[in-house]
Amino acid sequence: MPSLFGIAWKNIRRKRLRSILTIIGIALSTWVLVSLLGFNQGYESSLNKDIDNLGFQVLLTAKGCPYEAATLMLKGGTGLKYMPESIVDTVKANPEVEEVTPMLMHAVFDPNKGEEGGITAFLGIDPVTYPRMKTYLQFQQGKWFNQPQALEAVFGYEAAELEQREVGDSYLLPEADVEIKVVGVLKRSGTQDDGTIFLPIRTLQKVYKVNGQVTSVGIKVNKSTDIAKYEEELYKLPDVQVVSMAQVKQTISNLVATARVMVMSIALIAILIAMVGVMNTVLMSVLERWQEIGIMKSMGAMTSHIFKLIWFETILLTFVGGVVGSVMSWILATATDKLIRSVLPYSPTSALVQIDIILALKAIGIIMFIGIISGIYPAWKAARIRPIEAIRSTEGEL
């Protein structure tokens, strides 16, 4: 016994190529949608993880001091401002502070880098506290320094690659002409640490004669601490600037919001295209079957039957397209990740696009809803066909 659903299904299969093209269109839209939803979901958690990876919630620098290697490079290695090392003890005195680690950034002009020379930046760290804060750093080779004053260096992976350094190799500190030993090469972390050359802070202070000075202090507070309040406290210290990671996160989120709007618009366009595609396909199929539908009506089909019939077709198309698109987005998740990374101003390290079954179902639901909406007009059009018109006419018209 034929059912409306069966008739709809068979009709989709009748115009195979057209149905496939429509399904591909819907699948693409679903892919965009799933990826977008996955992005919304993945981005936040990924960002949080990155911030946690920084190891400290608050960074203290001297007022006006660039605190990142990138800034330093752009400024040509100038503009470093120092704080006395004693600040570490001041900060540590607060019981809310769990751990403090002093850092010294130092930039050196190396005349043999490029045609006109270039800047090499070093980060002096405390071999005891720093590794404890940055537990996520892993070694490709070797380990951290032995002694606070050792003439030793640990290279971030990219720095090591550039300098072709392995554990046991020598390295010449530019300007100072001091030879040091490479004792460790870090694995890639996807962070700025990859490009950093780490030295014991004492060594760096001594070699470049900046004794007793630090450029920044990383602070880790107890879990229960109200960070915002604590930051206020820190501002009472003279001549410091407080960079809180919460703030960093906020800024990044704001930056990304713009990108998100862009991605959303793309998704919206994709959805509109799918909608028009569905509407077009179903409308075409209504027009082609003008007479068939008229005959069905003369055979006792109610308006609602015809409406349902055409609607089923739409739903089937969108359902198949939605499922194909979800599977596709799951398979292409890595590629999508790369694509989104290329668009975003800042991408966290771990997966940006997190797709799971609930999300896929959600997307299929949305796409089907859109399909159902786009199917209304053609279905209504078909339902209104009067049997006599269809039988009399040879071709339907809009």
Add this chain to the structure above:
Amino acid sequence: MSQPTAPLISIKDLHKTYVRGSEHIHAVDGITLDIQEKEYIAFVGPSGSGKTTLLHLLGCLDNPTSGELKVAERTVYSEKAAMNERDLTKLRRELYGYVFQKFYLIPTLTVEENILLPFAFYCKPDAHKNAQHLADLLGISHRLNHLPKELSGGEMQRVAIARALINKPQILLADEPTGNLDSKRSAEISDIFSKLNQEEGLTIILVTHNPAMAKSAGRMVELRDGKLV
């Protein structure tokens, strides 16, 4: 049959006027006619004389412009009232089967599914039994699992007839059912119609250009310019 029963279909001064620009075409121009139960009536006449239009009116497929149309003692159209689309559909389901010159089979459905198509919209018990009976009667039992495109024209029309009869209608409406068939197939369809009328007691309203087929009808009515001759 001495007791005069009410006619199955009764029309009075029925008009159907098409307006094409400033021109008014009186396709059906004041026809009064009764059709009795189990009658086999054939409309003949030159092309454009209004046969199809009249048939559609009798079949409740189209609304007249004026006049009165009663089917099975129900008023389908009069000066005062007209049935709504929903009731019309129900009436068509209950009483009518339609066959057209073009067969209008659904190409994606098998012969059997095409025959059973009306039941996609409403249910009648014993449908399958009737289907088998009709297929045997029309000689298409061996074709039930084929698609329409695999059939000959004669076979397609038989399928269309089976579909028209699946709901056990009282009235079969046929507009030039042999128009697309050669003389041999036409004769076969003509025989089927006679048989349906005589053996099953089906009321048949036929429009045809085929003189032999028209002769096999119990009553032949000629039309010219929308009027009975």
Add this chain to the structure above:
Amino acid sequence: MKRIGILILLLVIYTTGIYAATGCDLNEPDRDVKRLFPGSTGFKTSYVSIQQKGGKALQTKIEQRLGDKFTGMYETMDVPYTVYEIYKDKQGIGYIHGVNQKGQYGGIQVFLALDPKGVIKTLYYQKMTNQSAKAFRSDTFTNQFKGLSMKDFAAYSPVTGKQDGALAKIKNPAPKAVQDFRATLRGIKKNLILMQEFGYTK
């Protein structure tokens, strides 16, 4: 506050991870190409790796021609080499290609400007860490390589460091830095072999 925002932006750009072996690019291609090929009007950049051009078999062949094994963590099959094809109008007038070579105190980036036949026009150290880097980078030293090509390096063995033929004349400009002198010769030879094996020069 605003300034912090900007700083964060920079941090953010800097943190974006790249997960492939890095090759050896010119720092400022536009300027460097003009300097190494003063008459040029344009250039095309392509990336090739041994992996992509022939894999393990090609690496073995290159090692055989080089007379030395690939060493260490960084000299691998999947290093992308950047080849700059230089044009004067539509005419190809040569190539620039650099390799990373492990030196005593750091990576040495040995760039060669080659004519279309593979003859060295210029030797350019983009980067070198060494007390005597100045001597190596001086014209007096680098000019000696002008006119040399693969055939002059064919017999050179990076393992023994024995210099024959045209190479015999080239002296180490910094006797203290024997390692980097030999690294230079190895780098140049590898550079020339790669250019041939990648199909750019004959």
